[in-house]
Amino acid sequence: MTDGIHDNRALDFGQWAQQVQSATETALAQCLPAAHLPPERLHQAMRYAVLGGGKRVRALLAHAAGELCGAEKSKVTRAASAVELIHAYSLVHDDMPCMDDDDLRRGKPSCHKEFDEATALLVGDALQSLAFDVLTTPGLHSNPHQQLQMTHLLAQASGSRGMAGGQAIDLESVGLALTQEQLEFMHLRKTGALIRAAVLLGAWCSDKHTHADADNSALFATPVFSALDHYAKHIGLAFQVIDDILDSEADTATLGKTSGKDKEANKPTYVTILGVTRARALAAELHDHAVQPIVELNNAGGNIGVRLLQIADYIMQRAY
Numbered sequence: 130m131t132d133g134i135h136d137n138r139a140l141d142f143g144q145w146a147q148q149v150q151s152a153t154e155t156a157l158a159q160c161l162p163a164a165h166l167p168p169e170r171l172h173q174a175m176r177y178a179v180l181g182g183g184k185r186v187r188a189l190l191a192h193a194a195g196e197l198c199g200a201e202k203s204k205v206t207r208a209a210s211a212v213e214l215i216h217a218y219s220l221v222h223d224d225m226p227c228m229d230d231d232d233l234r235r236g237k238p239s240c241h242k243e244f245d246e247a248t249a250l251l252v253g254d255a256l257q258s259l260a261f262d263v264l265t266t267p268g269l270h271s272n273p274h275q276q277l278q279m280t281h282l283l284a285q286a287s288g289s290r291g292m293a294g295g296q297a298i299d300l301e302s303v304g305l306a307l308t309q310e311q312l313e314f315m316h317l318r319k320t321g322a323l324i325r326a327a328v329l330l331g332a333w334c335s336d337k338h339t340h341a342d343a344d345n346s347a348l349f350a351t352p353v354f355s356a357l358d359h360y361a362k363h364i365g366l367a368f369q370v371i372d373d374i375l376d377s378e379a380d381t382a383t384l385g386k387t388s389g390k391d392k393e394a395n396k397p398t399y400v401t402i403l404g405v406t407r408a409r410a411l412a413a414e415l416h417d418h419a420v421q422p423i424v425e426l427n428n429a430g431g432n433i434g435v436r437l438l439q440i441a442d443y444i445m446q447r448a449y
């Protein structure tokens with residue numbers, strides 16, 4: 130198999146997704162410290178939290194965007210691994226008693242249950258550092274300035290103006306009746322920022338699209354990147370609406386995490402605000418809006434965004 134876009138077009142979505150998931154798993158297993166290296170318990174817990182579970186949606190998104198932009202597959206795998214490490218850290222911390230307090234994650238005991246709370250806290254810290262280690266190792270992009278911008282993007286997406294900030298709003302919102310706009314503000318950060326980072330980082334791995342310049346202004350200026358940005362924003366929100374519906378309807382065994390947690394914690398969700406039927410309609414609307422510019426790109430340039438369209442459908446149909 131060679132790097133690049135053309136070698137895997139014949140694969141159906143399931144085969145393509147499996148290929149990306151397996152490449153991601155291998156890359157993550159390689160970048161995580163070996164379990165026998167001291168401190169062994171921390172390294173075992175890091176591997177426990179990251180490997181052998183998860184849908185790897187963010188990695189799929191990075192690869193789909195990377196393929197659209199002609200990025201080298203090995204580079205996208207590296208960028209996708211960085212995003213998956215941040216995501217895994219967020220899940221470990223989210224499950225802790227001081228946050229959502231969940232005993233189950235990805236079908237197994239959550240990290241603080243399998244190990245202990247102090248270890249879980251350190252796992253999150255260390256995974257976050259590892260993500261930036263992976264992203265800043267020289268050679269991810271031929272233009273070091275663009276690699277710096279990629280690092281900047283992930284830092285912003287993860288921090289207080291992104292995922293961590295969204296989580297803070299989530300914790301403050303317990304028992305409150307948020308409006309749909311307020312819910313959207315929260316989820317664009319808590320879930321959406323990292324999903325957007327996954328899409329844009331995949332695209333920015335491309336050497337053919339070096340848009341970094343001194344003031345960074347060109348990064349968002351091309352039609353392809355604005356289409357991807359639009360897609361990422363709306364598909365991230367659709368992902369969250371579906372997540373809220375699944376939390377209210379699916380069972381714990383299917384989800385691999387405790388179902389009904391939002392209701393139990395008295396958290397505002399798209400289901401509590403809209404009800405299931407209107408939440409489903411909103412998800413469909415967000416999906417259609419997300420894919421619109423990608424469909425236009427496809428029509429103009431020969432099916433280049435097909436994986437993004439397939440992921441959008443998968444996000445709508447997922448059972449967990």
Ligand code: GRG
Pocket residue numbers: 182183184185186216218219220222223228235292293296319320369372449
């Ligand atoms: C602790 C800083 C910090 C942030 C936590 C992501 C997050 C913020 C909390 C997770 C809580 C949650 C259920 C969010 C809804 C959407 C979401 C991110 C679901 C989990 O992502 P999936 O479904 O998980 O992609 P897998 O296990 O498949 O990787």
